[in-house]
Amino acid sequence: MAEPAEALMALASRLRAAGRADEAAQAYRQLLAIRPDLPDSWFNLALMERRCGRFEAALKAYDEALKRGVSGPEEAWLNRGVIHADDLGRPDLALADLEAALAVAPDWLPALLNLGNLHEDMGRREAAGDAYARALVVAPGHPVALARSAGLARLSGADDPVIGELRAAVAEPGLPVGDRAELGFALGRALDQVGAYDDAFAAYAAANAASRATDPEGARYDRAAHERFIDSLIAAFPEPAAPVVDAGDPPIFICGLFRSGSTLTEQILAGHSRVTGGGELGLVPGLARAIAGYPQAMATAGVASIAQLRDLYLGGLKTARPDADVVTDKRPDNFLHIGLIKAMFPDARIVHTVREPLDVILSNWFLHLDRSMGHALDLEDLAHWHGQYVRLMRHWKALYPDILDLDYDALVVEPRPAVERLLAYCDLDWEEAVLDFHRAAAPVRTASVWQVREPLYQRSSGRWRNYERHLDRVRAALGTDSQA
Known part of the structure; x- marks a missing residue:
């Protein structure tokens, strides 16, 4: 018969390989209660804790792995840096972690690339360039x-x-x-x-x-399947959510198509003394993935089930941005889940960023996005995706007329009236600092990292005209009914 520690290690490894992170974490904790001298198991526990959204627990596990002499300590330091940067919004601590990784392995390419990326997020152009230059010396x-x-x-x-x-x-x-x-x-x-x-x-x-x-198969966009998904969302949320007596303190949700001005909107709000930018939090999509039979199951979800979802969201928000007064959740594709958001928080403030459709489509096509976003690899697929987005947003706005449309093109032409309207909607007093958002020191994790560190400009508005001769089929696919 295997020793208890050996059996637990084998079980934890099987659960980790099967993607059952919470159970794997529990098995690793049981193992380490018996054998705390296993640095690689502490490392694996940290991986599982992060996968479960328990970021502080993951950091503590990495600390134990480092203290006990984990092999490849630079990887533990790097992973700590990613948690601090991506999950907890603590760029200074992330920088310290990356520097610790490079102290152990000065020529380690992943740390150099992450260091450059972190400096970019912080608006430190010269430092980012230095990190990439070091990387090119290591790997020409x-x-x-x-x-x-x-x-x-x-x-x-x-x-x-x-x-x-x-x-x-x-x-x-x-x-x-x-x-x-x-x-x-x-x-x-x-x-x-x-x-x-x-x-x-x-x-x-x-x-x-x-x-x-x-990845030809993984990058394939199935238009009919996406239409069915939009149909299911509309069917699952046929009427406005019921009021909730005490829904806690939800964030300000900012959503819309990628490249429609959501990052700019968050940076403006984060210039306010009360607001902390949450960035692209994965909390709402994570809840949607965790609901068996979503979205159809939401049509019959009871008060207790929705309360549990709300508590999970608020717990995750507090973990990600502790001690914040007003937080923004800027996840553009949350427009898909407005029904879920409103079920949890009927009074949630939702800022919907809109922009000229051709500019949005081109801007997405110009980005090296994750291949799971297969629609972004083809201009006509992007036009189809846009049409389904318009259809869904019309449904949400019919249910919830309080959703605020913030027009990027109008904002860059005449900022103050648009920003005044935005702050009033968010129940925030006027502060001049919001117009100086480009001076903020907070990190910005977006493809437009350098644009949002400049004063408002209009050169991205109407950008599609530079490519007009290539867009006849896209314009035909969009048709005339293209505004959400």
């Missing part, structure tokens, strides 16, 4: 380091050496398609920046094709 021509470094460059024109370097890198024979996609998006971005729009369009088309080629 590394596609991620090269692409991110190019994204920081201030380009002089189409013949800038950075563009030449990207062209050469993309054309390298035998380059893996994933690397070709990474570099291709960087090349498209650089060409767009210098006004070489036809070349930029071609580079983005090739980059999206390469991204799809890395």
Whole structure:
């Protein structure tokens, strides 16, 4: 018969491999109560705790792993840094963790790339460039380091050496398609920046094709399946949510299509003395995934079930942003789950960011998004996705006329009236600082990290006109009924 510790270790490993994180964490805790001298098990416990959203517990487990001499301590330090940066919004602690990782392994590429990314989030352009330069010394021509470094460059024109370097890198024979996609998006971005729009369009088309080629099945967008999902959301929430006597203190929800101005909206609000930017919290999608039979099951969910969901959300919010007064939950695709949000918090303030459809579609196509967002790899698929978004938002707004539409294009033309309306909706007093949002020191985790660190500008509004000659089929697919 196996010893208790051996049996628990085997059980924990099986549960971890099966993706049963909570049960695996419990098994690791039982194991470590018997054998606390197992640093790798502390490390694995930390992985499971984070997967379950128990971030402080994960940090403590990493501390134990480090204290007990875990092999590869730089990975434990890096993982701590990711929790501090992504989950808890503590960039200074994340920086200390990454520096500790590099003290152990000065040439470790993952730490250098994460360091550069963290500096970008904090608006530290020179420091980010230094980190990527170090990465390129360690791994010359590394596609991620090269692409991110190019994204920081201030380009002089189409013949800038950075563009030449990207062209050469993309054309390298035998380059893996994933690397070709990474570099291709960087090349498209650089060409767009210098006004070489036809070349930029071609580079983005090739980059999206390469991204799809890395996982053709996983990147497939099933239009009919998405239509059925939207149908199910509408059917599951046919009428407004019932009032709740005490729903706690929900955040301000900011949602809309990706690249519709949600980050800008959050940065404006975070400039207010009472507001803490929560960033793209995964709490609402996490709850939706955890509900068996979602969304259909919500049609018959009772008061007790919804109260349990509400408590889970508020507990997660408190863990992610403790001691905050007013928090924002800026998860653009939460527009899919407005029915769930309102079921939990009938009085929740929901800011819906809107923008010219062609600008939104192009901006998504220009990004190297996760391949699970297969619709973003094809312009006509993006037009279809947009049409389904419009259909769903019309349903939500018919149920909840209090949803606030914040128009990006109007905001950048005349900021003050739009911001005054936004603050009044959020029950916040006027503060001039909200118009100086670009000076904020808080981290910004978004593809538009450098744009939101500038004063409001209009150059992204109407950007689609630079590519008008390529958009006939997209415009036809959108039709005339394209506003949510």
